[in-house]
Amino acid sequence: MKKLKSVESKTQNRLVVLGAGESGAGAAYLAQQQGYDVFVSDFGAIADQYKKQLQDWNIRFEENKHTEAEILNATEVVKSPGIPEKAPIIKKLKETGVPVISEIEFAGRYTNANIIGITGSNGKTTTTSLTYFILKNAGLNVGLAGNIGKSFAYQVATEKFDHYVLELSSFMLDDMFQFRVNIAVLLNITPDHLDRYDYKLENYAASKFRITQNQTGSDYFIYCEDDPETLKVMEGKKIEAQQLPFSIKKKLSPGAYLDQDQLIIHILKEHFQMSINELALQGKHNIYNSMASGIVAKVLELRNETIRESMGGFKNIEHRLEFVAKISGISFINDSKATNVNSTWYALESMSTEVVLILGGVDKGNDYSMLKDLVKHKVKAIVCLGKDNRRIHDAFEDDVEVIVNTFSAQEAVQVAYHLAKKGDTVLLSPACASFDLFKNYEDRGRQFKQAVKEL
Incomplete structure (x- = not known):
């Protein structure tokens, strides 16, 4: 503390x-x-x-x-x-x-709460929300802030929380100097916002690792053992905090790992086990998110029963793989928060049906090559939603027979509905920012949901 x-x-x-x-x-x-x-x-x-x-x-x-x-x-x-x-x-x-x-740096001067900070290119909003949900369910006096909810500074001014779960973007971390995170979580590092980092992945990675910068031996650093960029930085870096990795590829102790369909967390004397089929959040990426949240809960010595109940009963946040409706046997999913290629990769990876994919917006120098394999095997048509869709056409014209341009959420939904058949999924997962046609990704997601309701 x-x-x-x-x-x-x-x-x-x-x-x-x-x-x-x-x-x-x-x-x-x-x-x-x-x-x-x-x-x-x-x-x-x-x-x-x-x-x-x-x-x-x-x-x-x-x-x-x-x-x-x-x-x-x-x-x-x-x-x-x-x-x-x-x-x-x-x-x-x-x-x-x-x-x-940053606001986080400033507000941190006026609280002695235990800080749980969560960063990563993908999954941080989900993991932050899930971690907060587990802690709140366990009866802890906890606030939720950072990139999500009411501002940290405002809560420090008006509340007296014992713990804060903070979603920390690289932009926030860049302007943090003395701020200390007691339990730091780094989910993954994939190319994102590179325009702000001289188009160098190593600059962006260094920014993410600022989450560990003031940690001491009494703090914890939770990270993904399966993420090559994270491991690359760790090779040349001395981290003071106690390290707790998680992996779905190998057994780790201390840490979290998969044993067939069992998610196992083993840290210090604490042991937790739960079937991945019982997790509220499904898909490989969400196993990682659940592992990270579960390790935080065990570091705080929460009861297994509470953790199991919370991880099984959590409802995902709005605009992140949010189920909207099923119409004529077609499922509509709002993943508007997927503003980079990697997020869209995770969304496609979790799909078990044929997909009509709504893609596009403000391209931040996207490399679509990592999507090609998934698009080839799962996507029957792409509906572009943006002012300039040339790079999407260039990237996928050899992999998908149908690529259509649209310029509003309503038009995109109607076109996707006609291209889909019973049993398919229409997935809004744009891989791009939203500022060309919408105020922000929330506005894009809400317009998508409204258009689905009007079908």
Whole structure:
């Protein structure tokens, strides 16, 4: 457990928050509570709900611009994870020597809760949600934050949780320096967001490993023994925390592994066993997610009965392999949260029927080659949903007979419905960001579900 740092009066300190979304508004509220002089600046328009919050709290803010005179005299800046290092205002702050940190880093100063941090290219939202569900079911006083739910800073300001389960993206980790994670989980490392890392996988991998940066021998690092990129980084890295790996390919002790259809967790004196057929989350990738969550639960010495009950009764999050409806014998599944190729690979891998795949959006330099084999064997048609679909056509024209372009969720669903037959699955798993036609992946998923209901 961390010791709460003594925080001196901050009245003289001026904190600027860049970005007024969930994390920015929460950071501003906590900063005000801690006696900072706070100013919030957003280069875009601020959503009504956050504008109202800032007004209610009497926090000064601006939108659709960054006034340099207001920003560059900050003692410290908390920036939204969405703002890249290359943004002009960030470059200027760095030049003037003003520290730029994340909301997580800032909020971490004001809590002595036990921190469970979960990162990875794929599966982190599911694993974070499942871990929180297990801890909550076990009666722990636990908060859920990071990339999910209410902002960490806002919860630190308004709640008194003993534990936090945080979903941590690489962008959040990049701006974390002193923050310490007591139980760190790294699920996997696959190419994603490489445009933010000079198109170098090793830079992105180094970012993920920042989750271990302040750990001590009393902390835990939970990782996938089957993930080559994770192992590659670990070869040249000294990790202070106690290591607990998981694998579906080999037996591990301490750690978690598969023995035929039994998921086994064996750490210290703790032993847990459960049939994978009883897990609420099915598919190979979800065995990994369940193993990671199960190890966290055993580190916290939760009862096997509670873990088994939670892992068997968990409902998956919205937009992640979410079953929508069955119409004329055709299943419709919303996996809008699959914004990279690897997520779509996991989705296809878990399908046991023929698939009509809805793919496309803003391509982040995607390499579709890893999907080719699964597409060849499982996908009967691809429905493109995006403004520019050339790269999808180029990638799959030899593997699929039918590739159709559509420009709205409604059109995509209608075309997919006509291409599918009884027993098939229509899968929205785009492998791309959503900003060309939608506000975000949630908007895309909800429009998809609405279109299915209208069939």
